[in-house]
Amino acid sequence: MIKAIKWTLTCMLIIFLGAICFLMVFRMATAIFIVYTALALILVKRIGNRGFIIFIILGTFLIRLIYICTVNTPLDSDFELLYEAAVLFSQGDYSFGQQVYFQEWAYQTGFVIYQGLVIKIFGQAGSILALKILNCIWNTGITLLIYLIARNFFGEKPSRLASVLYSGFVFPVTFVSVLSNQHISTFFIMLALYFLLDKRVIRLRSLFRSLIAGFLLALGYIMRPDALIVMASLAVYFFVLLLRAENMRQKLEKAMQFLAVSLTFLALTRLASYAIRESGINGQGLKNNNFYWKFMVGLNYDSGGRYNEQDYQLVYGGNKSIEEKKELEKALIRERLGINPLKLANLFLQKIQNMWCENALDWSYKHLLESDRTVNLLFSHVRFSDVDAVLKDLNELFIYASMILSLLGTLAWRKARMHDGLLIPVAILAASFVLYLFIEVQPRYAYMQQPFLFILSGSGLEIIYRAFNGFSLGQVWARLRDPMKYRPGQQ
Template identity: 30%
Template sequence: MMSNQTIADRTTTPPDEALPVRTAPGTGAHVLTRVLAVFGVALFGWMLWHSAANTAVFFDGGWTIALAMLGSIAAALLLTSVADRWMKRLPFVAVLLLATVGLRLAWVLAVDTQPVSDFLDMYAAGVSAANGDVSFGTNDYFSRWVYQLGFAFYEALLIKLFGNSLLMLKLFNIAFQAGTALVIYRTAALAFNDTCGKMAALLYALYVPNILMCSVLTNQHVSTFLYFLGLMLLIGRSFSGKAGWLFVGLCFGVGNLMRPLGSFFLLGFVAYVVLIRLVPSIRERKWPALAAKTIGVLAVYWLVQQGASFALVQSGVTPYPLSSQEPYWKFMIGLNPQTNGGWSYEDTLYVLQFPLGEERNRAELELLKERLRDKRQVAELFVSKTKTMWGADDSAPLWSMPDQDRPALQKKLIRAERIEYLTMALFGLIAMAVLAIRGRGSPEASLYMLLLLGYAALHVVIEVQTRYRFDIMPCVFVLQSFGLYAAYAVFKRRWGVSAAGG
């Protein structure tokens, strides 16, 4: 919170004090921060440029977009001022939870979203499992994507405990998003400062796709909460304690049972430890403890996966281990120029003619190699995919309203999402520029830059959907909050100079 110093005093605040941020120890960490921030400038600049082009499709003219953007920026700065000056932590948490839960509950009650596609397969499996029938484990869907069984049994547990109600499952979606909002608040506060934490969480609460997806029975609600809870524990004091590593490993392990992104977050975790935490630990002679905790996280994660896989196989639910039986599928789809790296019905029909196992994997690998032969086409596809992944409008309205003929409402929701996304891309660009110029930043911020950049790189080669942004958007909320705070600090100083002078 701000002190009670006078406006004239605040105008003399040195630049580094005006933008408080925990500093990563060591010259090497500063270099890494600067390198990551430069790549971050490129990514957020890409997001801003291509999302601006996409946004123009949904508005009547450039002036409309400009006015909407100015209104959004002004609203964000006003909220930052209110949060910084007048909202203590506990009242803010109350407001945050009220906004998060209230908006999502209103949407869930107003729009009757029925499960479709993969969500329907997992929900139907959950209903069957709750009734004691687990024969679905050997059907074609769960034989191909065995890792989806974890979420199906999560839904089965809720159905068993609370009855077969879509509303009840959606209420748990809201609960997990509320938990994620709190995690983002704490995370951004650790990475930067408390005001950044407040604004990161508040913008998460107000982000339209998050609200709409609460009525969709996707595994992303649970997994996102668990993965980012694990990251919050990692960068907080608890990881320095005796059992912090255990809870980090459990969060990543159970998160992977819900949605198979565990290997990605584990890789980010190891990169963070090696690149950011290792040198200070060597200097302070604490590296054996850090190495032991890192191994402990990996061991706990492995034990969770092996335990769940063993239980499912031994109970007769599935004959396969808890992993994808088609390791080349995502890459083969991601390199399909006909669908711009998106899901392909033709590819699905092609691979299903081969029996599951080595023969199908060979067929997918051969098609993958064939698509890699035309290097120019591959390069053009990578650029086109990245435009879509980080510039196109979010598909949340399609998933949340798949069978509802309400085009006017959909257009309004898309417009709102586009302006929010553009605003955050702008503040993200400012944040990365400030960190790149200063060359100093917190180790926590470097972790979230690593994850966001790694996720962007991964989706250059694998299947893309704008819905997949959901899984990494907490990194965007955390990082852009520093850009918003930087803009607010500049605005505050300039206003202070004017007031003091006159």
């Protein structure tokens, strides 16, 4: 009788607290996230190694393929300009290289050539869909590489779950419909680091690993200069390895590895720039002829460090010479850095929010929001603005979950030595965090950094797995039914 009363009261308390929590935190996005995570936990536990790789490739690719077939994202902004230049390139017309955009930011030419080659193969009519499908392939590769890299540092299940979480992360799912150079560039960067770090599958000597990594990083850079952040992070990584080396032979080996990566990277990027210049595609090669622009825009307090038309007109209006533009930009940078320190700190906080916490989903389906369209979901018509609200909430849940898990793992490293290889994703995120305090920010610019955040989330997932190892729902229910039996000292 007493047991029955206790059991009844315990169940009532659980129902009461559960109902309150449900009403306080329940949103459609929360329900989707919980169900997705629960299914992911079951799948990563029950599938074999080969089966998981097949699952993560097919599952990730199909999710993205379905999306690009459902949402027809129109070309917009710089993406339209780059595609139009690629069409000209495919026709043998290099006149786009004379445009101000490609004279100032000539490093975009590599991506134009890539798109132009795809247009040549598939024709202009089918090229946009082909490029979007390729984006799906690149992002599927990124998802797989999260798992392959993470399992060099963490257990099998945490590494799997980290990649499955990224697979369902809303931003990359939607962003594959945008013809951005971030997809292919990030894939090559991730592949380069996999060759450099993996000890489980790749059985190459360290020097050959470094040469391949340098080659792949150069390909990533030719598509988009994000690889410069990675090169700086590798310098930190190899410096630590040099400090840890126990003898001169080990120090020489680590120094040779870094030189192999760096020299291969520099040689190939210079060679690509030379080839583009000498072939007449763009006389500026892969240069950045307006280095100060990003800093000038990034320090604009009124725009929160985002692109703004006022700065563009200020610099590019009035037919200023290259030197006049540079001097104006440098003067504005000095002026903006000289504002009240509290105001500058507030700008930095705004930029952290804009870069790391905001979402970039509008790049994919802004046209649907502007048209106030309705969609048919579960046999009922729903306004797309309501779907957008759920997707943005869901996107936040994924990114905040990865941040919390990474933070949990980072705190644990204070008690245990961190694997040296994890210095690379940590350095990439730290360097990006500092750099984007000063240069232009957009939420989509975090695309390259986010896979490394999900890799680091494996550390937090591993702590959780260890804490709940062998712990089942049956045990929880048994404790609820007879809590006295599980009191300390009663077992």
